Amino acid sequence: xxxxxxxxxxxxxxxxxxxxxxxxxxxxxxxxxxYEIDKFNSDNLWQFVGDKSRHNIIAVDNGEVVGFSxxxxxxxxxxxxxxxxxxxYRRSNHxxxxxxxxxxxxxxxxxxxxxxxxxxxxxxxxRFVEKMGYTKCADLKNFWYGHDYFLWEKTLNG
Numbered sequence: 001x002x003x004x005x006x007x008x009x010x011x012x013x014x015x016x017x018x019x020x021x022x023x024x025x026x027x028x029x030x031x032x033x034x035y036e037i038d039k040f041n042s043d044n045l046w047q048f049v050g051d052k053s054r055h056n057i058i059a060v061d062n063g064e065v066v067g068f069s070x071x072x073x074x075x076x077x078x079x080x081x082x083x084x085x086x087x088x089y090r091r092s093n094h095x096x097x098x099x100x101x102x103x104x105x106x107x108x109x110x111x112x113x114x115x116x117x118x119x120x121x122x123x124x125x126x127r128f129v130e131k132m133g134y135t136k137c138a139d140l141k142n143f144w145y146g147h148d149y150f151l152w153e154k155t156l157n158g
Contacts, residue, residue, distance in 0.1 A: 001059055001060070001061050001066075001089075001094055002059070002060045002061075003057055003058070003059055003060075003097060003098060003101055004057070004058060004060060005055075005056065005057060005058075006045065006048060006049055006056035006057070006058050006068075007049060008046065008049050010058055010060070010065055011042045011045040011046045011049065012042040013064070013065040014040075014042075014045055014058055014065045014068055015040060015041050015042040015045055016065070017058075017065040017066065017067070017068060017084075017086065018036075018037060018040040018068060018082075018084070019037050020086065021084040021085070021086060022036050022037050022084070023037065025122075027119050027121035027122055027147075028119065028145070028147065029145055029146070029147070031145060032144070032145035032147065035145070036082075040070070040082070048070070053072055053073050053074065054070070054071065054072050054073070055071045055072075055073065055078065055102060055105050055106075055109075056068070056069065056070050056071070057069045057098050057101055057102065059085065059089070059094055059097075059098060061089070066085060066086045066088075066089050066094075067083075067084060067085035067086065067089060067094060067095065067098060068082065068083070068084055068098075069082070069083040069084075069098045069099065069101075069102055070082045070083075071102055071114075073106075073109075073111055076110055076111050076112050076113070077111065077112070077113045077114070077115060078102070078106050078111050078113070078114045078115070079114075079115045079116065080099075080102065080114060080115070080116035083095060083098060083099060083102075085098075090124075095128065096128075096132070099132055102114070103154075103156055106156050106157075107156050107157055110157075111156065111157070112155065112156055112157040113153060113154065113155050113156060114134075114153070114154050114156060115151065115152065115153050116129060116134065116151075116152050117140070117143075117149045117150065117151050117152065118149060118150050118152065119147055119148070119149055120147075120148040120149060120150055121147075121148075126150065129152050132154070133154055134152035134153060134154045135152065135153055135154065136150050136151070136152055137151050137152065137153045138150070138151035139151075
């Protein structure tokens, strides 16, 4: 398994990976899944490459993109937009490795805090974020596409 920064070479295969991971997520409405899959299509991912406000890591196994993490930085704070791994890789530590790489990048680039959200029905993600040391800081009702979310934070520097 290799972990690398998203490059132009991998935008199409990363978009395919996003689609494969997000399509079956039942705790999101069909409209929400379609919106996110379109937001992370290859044309849009192409725009992410080289964007200094973004940090994007992909996991590649034998030339196949099997995971991704997308973050955006504003005012020295990163918001983790998405992290995902294909089903067969989820029980490994690969997701943890990608998350730790995002945190390390933040520490080395004057980013002092990370935020993320989890759908309140996504119990595996909630457990994962808690294990990574994040603190629940908000309970967002009827939020994105009418779903309920938790907002999480972790201070990295300072």
